[in-house]
Amino acid sequence: MSLRIAFVYDVVYPWVKGGVEKRIYELARRLAKEHEVHVYGYKLWEGRDEIEREGIVYHGTVGVDLSKLYVSGRRSPLPPILHSLKLPLRMKGERFDVIDCQASPYLPSYALRLLDMENVLITWHEFWGDYWLEYLGHAGSLAREVERGLFSFKRHIAVSRKTELDLLEAGLRKPIRVVPNGIDLPLVRWIRPAELESDFIFVGRLIREKGVDALIRALAEVKDELPDFRAVIVGDGPERARLERLAGEMGLGENVIFTGFLRDYSDVIALMKSSRVFAFPSRREGFGMVVLEAMASGIPVVTSDHPMNASRFLVEDGKTGFVVSDKKLSGALIMALERWKRMGHFASRRAGAYDWDRIVKELLSAYGVVG
CATH class of the missing domain: 3.40.50.2000 (Glycogen Phosphorylase B;)
Known part of the structure; x- marks a missing residue:
């Protein structure tokens, strides 16, 4: 019909x-x-x-x-x-x-x-x-x-x-x-990884609700253990200038790359596939489609346990990623990085249902x- x-x-x-x-x-x-x-x-x-x-x-x-x-x-x-x-x-x-x-x-x-x-x-x-x-x-x-x-x-x-x-x-x-x-699983699986590799990646609009400020502070703690890590922040928005200043103030100028908004969807997926951990400490999320895209790209997700963050329901804590408070964000990022291959495998399988x-x-x- x-x-x-x-x-x-x-x-x-x-x-x-x-x-x-x-x-x-x-x-x-x-x-x-x-x-x-x-x-x-x-x-x-x-x-x-x-x-x-x-x-x-x-x-x-x-x-x-x-x-x-x-x-x-x-x-x-x-x-x-x-x-x-x-x-x-x-x-x-x-x-x-x-x-x-x-x-x-x-x-x-x-x-x-x-x-x-x-x-x-x-x-x-x-x-x-x-x-x-x-x-x-x-x-x-x-x-x-x-x-x-x-x-x-x-x-x-x-x-x-x-x-x-x-x-x-x-x-x-x-x-x-x-x-x-x-998610468009065939498309995601067809896209090749980007040349720019990273340990951590965030993708989203740069507004306060996305929690990128908490991510930057957590990355400053990560640097104490992993001084040479690289993080990529993909997206644009009214908070971008403030977040770039914050990264500089936290001594992350050499570690964090702000790409701005990427028009080509395949470029975003390619960057995910060349990263190891998707960091998404959003404080308010109606669903979190980008979390599924990261999982389909074969990388674990670290997200926030904030009650307004629906994307936490997509992550199986300890298996496909971690759901944590801002205070525990840096530790979760390090653990996910250590286990990223195994957790990424489970994340990719989980994404198949969507x-x-x-x-x-x-x-x-x-x-x-x-x-």
Whole structure:
């Protein structure tokens, strides 16, 4: 049975290459082989508002300057508002078998209500709840209620077990299906290691929540035992200048390399495959797709045991990596480096359960398609 499917979010891959947009892209391009697939988001391309790529129809709502997507390290509220106002005009008169609307940034879901759209399914990449108060202070109360308002929708998907548990604890009493993110295993295994070798590698947006400051401090302790180690930090963001200064202040100028943002996905995987340990001390993570990519690349993962870090559920502590506090980060990095071949072998096998082709079948099952 061929379906007409719409994915609704704000930013769109490949113009923005974060975890959520990558998930939508990987699912959409596989679904498009047998189904009609549409993606609604910001217009990040030149030309017409509607374009087709790889069998996917992209509908642009509002043009957004990516350099203004973040304000003071946080997502600007204006683009999602404009996107949500324009969304009903773009979708008016359309009929879909499934509308897979990503929970954040919340407002598009309410816009679909204005259209009285049926078959809307909310996909939760994380649930913040009371964390909104910590993140925004008193203003977080409104954001918390807007988030909880999505509980009124009938069908829900969580991308991680942690998010499912958070939703249940918050009082969601509607059916929830866990459909995780995945990885393109054949592609990862085809990519050759880079020439630049390293002992430790981090990949991600350089924002406070990623915990790269804790990583740099831990690496300063590692240097006491391994003075000649090399670490590569891949990514860009508002924290980059501060983190580069911190690395210099900690005496790591010769040990730590900041590559900046790498546009080519294969370049990122190649650097992972030429490293020995993936360091990911994130304090808040809805899933942690990059952790799966590191595991598929055959290297163990050291990540944070912070309660908001869902990627810790992907790591089997002591077997495919370590889940530790910031205080124990340096010791875990050294242990992972000592055991990286054996742990990397187990990590690679574990990653096999997350091949995108398998995830597509799980998603269709969640949509109600049998077989």
